[in-house]
Amino acid sequence: MLQETPHKTFWKPKKQEKPKKSSSLGQRKKEKKEVSPLKQKIFADHKPGKSSASRAEFPPSIVNELKDETDGICQQCLSAPSTTTHHVWPRGRKGRGVKTNGVRFCGPCHDIVQTTPELLQEWIDVFRERHGDYFWFDEQDWNEHNHKLNKQLELEKARDKRLQQIEPIADLISTAAGRDLRVKEIRLLESLETKDLNTFTAMFTDALNGYAAQGSYHPNDRFED
Numbered sequence: 062m063l064q065e066t067p068h069k070t071f072w073k074p075k076k077q078e079k080p081k082k083s084s085s086l087g088q089r090k091k092e093k094k095e096v097s098p099l100k101q102k103i104f105a106d107h108k109p110g111k112s113s114a115s116r117a118e119f120p121p122s123i124v125n126e127l128k129d130e131t132d133g134i135c136q137q138c139l140s141a142p143s144t145t146t147h148h149v150w151p152r153g154r155k156g157r158g159v160k161t162n163g164v165r166f167c168g169p170c171h172d173i174v175q176t177t178p179e180l181l182q183e184w185i186d187v188f189r190e191r192h193g194d195y196f197w198f199d200e201q202d203w204n205e206h207n208h209k210l211n212k213q214l215e216l217e218k219a220r221d222k223r224l225q226q227i228e229p230i231a232d233l234i235s236t237a238a239g240r241d242l243r244v245k246e247i248r249l250l251e252s253l254e255t256k257d258l259n260t261f262t263a264m265f266t267d268a269l270n271g272y273a274a275q276g277s278y279h280p281n282d283r284f285e286d
Contacts, residue, residue: 116199119146119158127165137170137180145171149188150197151181157199161192223251230262237269 124146135143143165150156164184166174174180188196198206227250235242242250253261 111201113155116157116201117148117152117155119163123158123160123163126160127163131165133165135167135170136164137166137174141167141170144168147171147174147184148197149184154197155202156197157202159197159199161188162197164188226255226258227251227253230258230265233262233265233269 127146128143131143133142135141144167145165146163147166148156148158149162149164156162174184195202195206227247231242231247231250234246250258
């Protein structure tokens, strides 16, 4: 009869506990880098622009000027004391709090003008005639407006210059074709780089001269459309 083998316990290495990671909350915060003197000067001189809402507010100085100029009388009914400064060009349409956009009304007249499109437009027409187009602009609006006009003027000058550059080749092609160039054809010439346009002009001139030298070219000859 077989005897049972006694159970043997094998040796196991002692389990080593891993060190726990410390929470990032307990770690020392990184020190902030010092701002250079140049950046400090930039930040010190920086003045944030006004919000659209603040630009719509009438400054007290302007309100006082409007009061003095109208003797504190409503400019709609011309009888009751004025109590509010009305935006002729509504603030909802980006009407600014400038003197050329303000008129003094009493409370009831202000409500009537605000809710009557015909009266609202009538005052707009009066102020446009009195102060010109864009009478509701503030200084920032005028700067942006003039910037856009200058950009548009630069583009127009560039286009005029480009049209002068393509004029010789356009005249040659128009004469040879016996018709005015179409818009898409002019756009094609405009799209060419200056050096490519000069090369194309020279090639086309040589082609016409060679065609005329053969004695078969006449000014009334036309290319096929």
